[in-house]
Amino acid sequence: MNKIYSIFIIVLLTINYHSPLMAESLIYKINLKKEINSTTWLYIQRGFTEAEQNNADAVLIHMNTYGGEVLYADSIRTRLLNSDIPVYVFVDNNAASAGALIAIACDKIFMRPGASIGAATVVNQTGEQMPDKYQSYMRATMRATAEAHGADTIVEEGKTIIKWKRDPLIAEAMVDDRTVIPGVIDSGKTLTFTAQEAVKYNYCEGIANNVTEVVEKHLKIESYEIEEFKPTTWDNIKGFLTSSILQGILIMLIVGGIYFELQTPGIGFPLGVAITAAVLYFAPLYIDGLAANWEIIVFVIGLVLIALELFVIPGFGIAGISGITLVVIGLVLSLLNNVNFDFEPVETGEVGKALLTVTGGIGFGFGLVLYLSSRIGAKGIFRNVALQATMEKSEGYMGVEMIGLQMVGKNGIASTVLRPSGKVRIDGVVYDAVSEEGFIEKGQAVKVLRYETGQVYVEKLN
Numbered sequence: 001m002n003k004i005y006s007i008f009i010i011v012l013l014t015i016n017y018h019s020p021l022m023a024e025s026l027i028y029k030i031n032l033k034k035e036i037n038s039t040t041w042l043y044i045q046r047g048f049t050e051a052e053q054n055n056a057d058a059v060l061i062h063m064n065t066y067g068g069e070v071l072y073a074d075s076i077r078t079r080l081l082n083s084d085i086p087v088y089v090f091v092d093n094n095a096a097s098a099g100a101l102i103a104i105a106c107d108k109i110f111m112r113p114g115a116s117i118g119a120a121t122v123v124n125q126t127g128e129q130m131p132d133k134y135q136s137y138m139r140a141t142m143r144a145t146a147e148a149h150g151a152d153t154i155v156e157e158g159k160t161i162i163k164w165k166r167d168p169l170i171a172e173a174m175v176d177d178r179t180v181i182p183g184v185i186d187s188g189k190t191l192t193f194t195a196q197e198a199v200k201y202n203y204c205e206g207i208a209n210n211v212t213e214v215v216e217k218h219l220k221i222e223s224y225e226i227e228e229f230k231p232t233t234w235d236n237i238k239g240f241l242t243s244s245i246l247q248g249i250l251i252m253l254i255v256g257g258i259y260f261e262l263q264t265p266g267i268g269f270p271l272g273v274a275i276t277a278a279v280l281y282f283a284p285l286y287i288d289g290l291a292a293n294w295e296i297i298v299f300v301i302g303l304v305l306i307a308l309e310l311f312v313i314p315g316f317g318i319a320g321i322s323g324i325t326l327v328v329i330g331l332v333l334s335l336l337n338n339v340n341f342d343f344e345p346v347e348t349g350e351v352g353k354a355l356l357t358v359t360g361g362i363g364f365g366f367g368l369v370l371y372l373s374s375r376i377g378a379k380g381i382f383r384n385v386a387l388q389a390t391m392e393k394s395e396g397y398m399g400v401e402m403i404g405l406q407m408v409g410k411n412g413i414a415s416t417v418l419r420p421s422g423k424v425r426i427d428g429v430v431y432d433a434v435s436e437e438g439f440i441e442k443g444q445a446v447k448v449l450r451y452e453t454g455q456v457y458v459e460k461l462n
Helices: 002-017 038-053 070-081 098-105 132-147 168-173 195-200 211-218 233-241 244-262 269-287 293-311 318-333 350-375
Strands: 025-032 058-065 087-096 108-111 116-118 151-156 159-164 192-194 224-228 411-414 421-426 429-435 445-452 455-460
Touching (some): 025 038, 038 058, 038 070, 038 233, 070 098, 070 132, 087 098, 087 211, 108 195, 132 168, 192 195, 211 224, 233 244, 318 350
Parallel strands (some): 025 224, 058 087
Antiparallel strands (some): 411 445, 421 429
């Protein structure tokens, strides 16, 4: 009997030794040690995808950032809150501004001694505080992020008290210097916590000197393996090309290049700029699967319709409006993760962000066109692309008619559509011409009214 019992114990120990409880925990580490932008958002997306594919037990974000773009920080925040894998963050010195928002979205926060978290006021590129409508959005986002971690309901002396795991008012105070929390922050100051203060007010679960200490001391994981996400060169290039700022600039170059190409004869440098900008805009989106073939085709069809409206169809009507609409649709849809017209995979806010990027780029593009048009011929970098010399009569210059009065009264045929400029054929010779009375269709008989500076002025011959 004792022998059977001994064998049974050995079997149990063997099973327990090989059970999943004794297996190593896989912790996937993602570094956020730079400005929060399109590149770091790409790191998070790829890092979580690899963690899920490798059945990671936890994701640990190693953070040291002074902040960055709110749009990408909000996208990262949403990804962390919706993660099925527990997400922890180790603040290695700084979690400021957008970094604070991301840190608060994690399940647990750990900080290095001397680290800080907070100061999430929205500012522009020069560091000036943005208007209150931006602050209002950030305040609500910070509160919602803190509330997402839930609260405990406590009954004391017959009173029901809700105790938040992370106080939403503290999160708001990190944005708004008007928020007052007695004993924590006074009005006129934006809240930033040290590591010790964060622990005191439940915005940090522990202080550690390094990642190893976080895992072993605070997470209590004895057997583990840390696998670090390593971005590729293409990740960095793609992150740069998909930046909302760069995409806006590329749209500006597309609009400006097409406009200036239409204003110059032949095919030249502006068209090359527009094509290059279009390739840089669509290439990373196409490779990533965001820009489908039909979305690029919609964009191209829009450009064709605009060209037809300018060169073939008189006036500006359905073709031009349809072309502009298709161009905007092609640019916007290429930024969204939609499948044909199924927008279910598209995350909240992505549509607005795409519309803002495209319309902003087009708006600034037209502004750039107007500015450059006004600067051509003036002092500056554009002074060499325009003829500035003037031939004054006082300096001895005089105009000479090359053909003279013999052209006046002659009849000819419109070689192209005159809107009102175009070309006419007179006595077998093609001349630049201007219609004196509206559009003239190709093939219409015309009569010369006058000839000035190498150009014929004509009217329809009835």
